[in-house]
Amino acid sequence: MKKLLLPLLVCGLFACKKNNDNPxxxxxxxxxxxxxxxxxxxxxxxxxxxxxxxxxxxxxxxxxxxxxxxxxxxxxxxxxxxxxxxxxxxxxxxxxxxxxxxxxxxxxxxxxxxxxxxxxxxxxxxxxxxxxxxxxxxxxxxxxxxxxxxxADILSTPLGNTNVTVWDATQWSTEKRNGALLAGATVSLYLTREEYKNKTPRYTAVTNANGVATFTGVAPAEYFMVAGKGELSNTWPDANNSTLASADTLFQSTAEIANSPALAGATPGDFKMLDLNQDGVVNNSDRAEAPYRKITVGSGTTTSEKVLIGYPVNHTMTLLKTTVEADSILLKAAIQLGNVQKQLVIMDAVMSNDADCNGLASTWCAFDQFTFTASDATIFNIWANHYAVIGQLNRILLSLPAIQGDTLKLGPVTRSLRGLAYMQLATYFGGLPISTQITMPADISRSSPEATYAFIKNDLLASANGDLAGTDKEHYITVFGANALLARLSLNTGKYADAAAYSKVVINSGIYNLIGDTSAIYTETFNTETLYNIPRSYGSPFSQFFTVTRPGTVNFCPIIRYAEVLLINAEANVNLGDLENATNMINQVRMRRNIQTTGLLTADQAREAIRVLRNRESYREGQTFSTLVRQNLAAQELSNNGYKEYNKLLPIPLTYLNSYPNLTQNPGY
Known part of the structure; x- marks a missing residue:
């Protein structure tokens, strides 16, 4: 009996053939x-x-x-x-x-x-x-x-598995060479780039507490892999769906950067990007169609992969840890905002007839003659530099909850700069894309003018209500500087009661007054007429442009000063019907300019007096064109230069319209 069991078992397992050559x-x-x-x-x-x-x-x-x-x-x-x-x-x-x-x-x-x-x-x-x-x-x-x-293959091919470990590269340190393991990151596998464009991943998983995303039952194939959490990613597509390609490695030292192809300005902790064209440097010529990173899932096997996520340039985007770091970034942002302010001042003056383009680069003549387009390089630089500043200010604000040290002033000051940056853009472009992130979301759209100005007001109110009574830092605003900017914002938006109230806070403080020697306004940073100034350099051509009617030493161009506050209060009161207070403010400025004062003015007389004084006080300080637009005088004053009604706003730069498809152009362009 035992001899029979083995043949039966073998036949049971392998289905023995019958002795038949033709089954x-x-x-x-x-x-x-x-x-x-x-x-x-x-x-x-x-x-x-x-x-x-x-x-x-x-x-x-x-x-x-x-x-x-x-x-x-x-x-x-x-x-x-x-x-x-x-x-x-x-x-x-x-x-x-x-x-x-x-x-x-x-x-x-x-x-x-x-x-x-x-x-x-x-x-x-x-x-x-x-x-x-x-x-x-x-x-x-x-x-x-x-x-x-x-x-293309047998449909019964055994499925595969893969485990993807995700690292937050922004947490790099000399002890954490990959950064930190990241929970809650999403990993998506795309069979084709078309799936990526359509946002239809073949497989998706989220990392666990150990930073591992587990995929089971995956059809064997080569997949494009995209990992991300919030703004962090391993793929950074532009408007043309091209991206820099990470090597999933970080630079560990300056020596390593010096001996490797790298993005300009790279520091330890930044990604090693692939030099795709092998020319020894990494730049926009090394962009590839997104996504770039691939993984292969085999049949019946389990593979393990890692991926590092972060920003294209981590050191400019990571959250800050100390007040020293944050204030350093704040100062750099203020200086950059000050530098772009110079371009705004020249542009405003050329458009408003405070100046013409003679003696300036030929590119400024497009503003003198209102022939600029959405492709204009100056307009692009003004827009792009403001948003670069806004991104870094957002970086500080996002870092505040974890920053070590006294942040009581840091938050309000940062918001004042952000409010100023958005206000300068809104003055010339209208409703804006409002971003509170370090980088602008790809699907961002423009907010209405009303919503834009409401956002700016909230930022400036945070400063006006902050612990900012005084400061020895030039780039730090005071509560009175914030109130002055709120007064300007309110006047520009027709909120006359608010404009009168905010300007009155400054006037009633007793801290500020008009300087008799007007040349001194631009030499001493903390004088009694300057409410807010941000540091900047004054090279050519701005130094020559700005000193035309300011002989002697010029060290800065104030963002806002007391003479403007008095004229804001006067204009607001004219519109509110309070001619007595309006006349009082006008006469203060007239006295400083040795212009004869007068008794109670009519509304029309007051408006004309304000116009004359603004032309004199704000000459080439970047306020004249916006004042003409606000007072509905731009067409009357500038039509001979080629001004059309739609020129009251600048065009949104074409590059940004192409990069952010939900943005819309201003009418007329």
């Missing part, structure tokens, strides 16, 4: 025969034909026809290379994975059920159909009782 094949029904007839004319599918020949297909299964997904001979041979698989070796269940009841002509995403019971997921990406991640190579080629497709 019977399953009965062939009409639909099966039609399949064989089609396959007979396709030599590259002969192995699948042999597989179909041996499989049993019932009349019930073919009653409504069959849809066939036929893999090639090469695909069958690669299914199990060690065994040199042939069609006759495939088990019935594997063959039936490729057969579906009914006549199905695919054109869109759907889920099918094979005769084997296997679920088959069909997805359309661009013009290509995929089934369980495998490309469908041909559309239906036969009519009758079958619909026939060819596929």
């Amino acid at each position: 019977q094949t399953p009965e062939t029904n009409a639909v099966k025969q039609e399949i064989l007839d089609v396959l007979a004319g396709k030599p590259t599918l002969s192995e699948f034909s042999a597989a179909i020949q041996k499989v049993s297909i019932t009349d019930a299964e073919t009653a409504n026809g069959l849809t066939i997904f036929a893999p090639s001979n090469d695909a069958i041979g690669a299914y199990d290379p060690g065994a040199k698989t042939m069609g006759k070796d495939l088990p019935d269940s594997t063959i039936k994975d490729h057969l579906v009841k009914g006549l199905i002509k695919l054109s869109k995403d759907t889920i099918l059920t094979a005769l084997s019971g296997k679920k088959l997921e069909v997805k359309k990406v661009g013009d290509t159909l995929y089934i369980n991640g495998i490309a469908i190579l041909s559309l239906p080629g036969a009519e009758g009782k079958i619909v026939f497709y060819t596929v």
Whole structure:
């Protein structure tokens, strides 16, 4: 009895053949025969034909026809290379994975059920159909009782697994060479770039507490991998969907940077980007179509990958840890804002007839003659530099909760600079894209003018209500400087009661007064007429431009000063019907300019007096054009220069319209 068990066991496991060289094949029904007839004319599918020949297909299964997904001979041979698989070796269940009841002509995403019971997921990406991640190579080629497709691989190919570990590269230090493991990051796998553009990943997983995203049951293939959390990512597409390509490695030292292709200004902790064109430097010529990073998931295997995420240049985007770091960034942002202010001052003067383009670069003549377009380089620089400053100010504000040290003044001062930056942009561009992030979101759109000015007001109020009574730092605003900017904002938006109230806070403080020697206004940083100034350098051509009527030493151009506050209060009171107070403010400024004072003015007389005094007080300080627009005098004063009504706002730079598709252009451009 024991001798009999071994042969029986072997036969049970391996289905022993009968001693018959010509075993019977399953009965062939009409639909099966039609399949064989089609396959007979396709030599590259002969192995699948042999597989179909041996499989049993019932009349019930073919009653409504069959849809066939036929893999090639090469695909069958690669299914199990060690065994040199042939069609006759495939088990019935594997063959039936490729057969579906009914006549199905695919054109869109759907889920099918094979005769084997296997679920088959069909997805359309661009013009290509995929089934369980495998490309469908041909559309239906036969009519009758079958619909026939060819596929690039066997649909029964064992699925694979992969574990992706995500590192937050912004947390780099000499002890953390990759940064820190990141929980809650999303990892997406895309079979094609078209899926990435359509935001339809094939597989998605989120990292656990150990920073690991686990994928199971993944169709074997090469995938594009995109990882991210919030603004952090390993892919940074521009408007043309091109990105710098991270090598998933960070620079560890300045010596390593010096001996490697690197982005200009790279520091330790920044990404090593791939020098794709091999010219020894990394710049915009090394951008590739996004996404770039690929991983391969094998059949029946588990792989492990890592990916570092962050910003293209980590050292300019990471959150700050101390007040010293934050104040250093704040000062740099203030200086950059001061530098772009010089461009605004020249632009405003040239547009308003405070100056013409003679003696300046020829590019300024477009503003003198109102021929500028959305492609103008000066307009782009004004916009781009303001938003670069805003991004760094947002960086400080986002860092505040974790910053070590006294941040009581830091927050209000930062918001005052951000409010000023947005106010300067809004004055010339109208409603703005409002971003509170370090980088502007790709889907950002413009806020209405009302919403834009409300945001600016909230920023300035945070400063006006902050602990900023006085400071010895030039780039720090005081509560009175913030109130002065609020008064300007209120006047520009027709909020006359607010303009009067905010300007009155400054006037009633008793701290500020008009300087008799007006040349001294621009030499001493903390004089009693300057309410707010930010540091900047004064090279050519601005130094020559600004000193035209200011002989002697000029060290700065104030952002706002007391004479403007008095004239804001006067204009607000005229519009509120309080001519007595308006006349009082006007006369204070007249006295300083040795202009005869007067008794109570009428509304028209007061408006004319304010216009004359503003022309004299604000000459080439960057306020004249916006004042003409606010007072509806721009067309009257500037039409001979080519001014049209739509020129009251500048065009949104074309580069930004192309990069941020939800932005809209100002009318007329």
